[in-house]
Amino acid sequence: MATKKFKCKVCGYVHEGDKAPDVCPICAAPASEFEEIKPEKKGLDRDSNVYTVVYAAVMVVLVAVLLAFTSQSLRSYQQKNEENDKRQQILRSINIVVSSNEAEAKYNDLIKEAFLVNENGEKVEGDAFAADVVKAASEHKYPVFVANVDGQTKYIMALHGAGLWGPLWGYISVDGDKNTVYGADFSHQGETPGLGAEIAKPAFSGEFKGKKLFMDGTFKSIAVVKPGKSVAGQDYVDGISGGTITSKGVDAMLFNSLSGYVKFLTSQN
Incomplete structure (x- = not known):
């Protein structure tokens, strides 16, 4: 069974076989004038509804994972900021005004x-x-x-x-x-x-x-x-x-x- 296809570049004749023919039976062109026809790779039709749904689903999952990771990564910083804000409020009630960076040390001191x-x-x-x-x-x-x-x-x-x-x-x-x-x-x-x-x-x-x-x-x-x-x-x-x-x-x-x-x-x- 033929496994490959070869096309004559001169006349367009297509030959099936393991290799190109020595001579084109149509125009008598030599084997050097033949080129192998590579099979086309089939992919997902980007214009199809399936592609749209799959693409949207993947993007939603990726964005959700990214947001969850970002939120988790920033949580410790957010909590520290919230704690320092509370420290600043407590300190202001005793007439001490400090920046967020100074709040923890001043709170621990007083x-x-x-x-x-x-x-x-x-x-x-x-x-x-x-x-x-x-x-x-x-x-x-x-x-x-x-x-x-x-x-x-x-x-x-x-x-x-x-x-x-x-x-x-x-x-x-x-x-x-x-x-x-x-x-x-x-x-x-x-x-x-x-x-x-x-x-x-x-x-x-x-x-x-x-x-x-x-x-x-x-x-x-x-x-x-x-x-x-x-x-x-x-x-x-x-x-x-x-x-x-x-x-x-x-x-x-x-x-x-x-x-x-x-x-x-x-x-x-």
């Missing part, structure tokens, strides 16, 4: 102790830094960070609440008397720039310094009121002009969050 307390002010098991504040509060556990600032003890407590467009959170610190506010820091997710978002600015958080959480031995928290208003028998700060709902959110956040710390704050430990 924060001498971190623990969770229950509603009775007793220490309970758990990681105060890693704790999800909202989840911990639902379990009646509250993070406490103890700082040493210029030889003075400061107690830092975590806050969480709701604003106009999303969650609010922050930290507030008190002096060794567990009553006088030393500093505060507030953050938000999605509050209106120039209005409610102003709670994240030092101009607002700075108003809390020196305010009292207790009046005549009774927990009062600190009220956030409309500018020009006041509250009898309770320390207060001016809210954000044009950010009434966010200001009310901060007011409620302070009272609700700090209520869980009352027995800790009134304890002698």
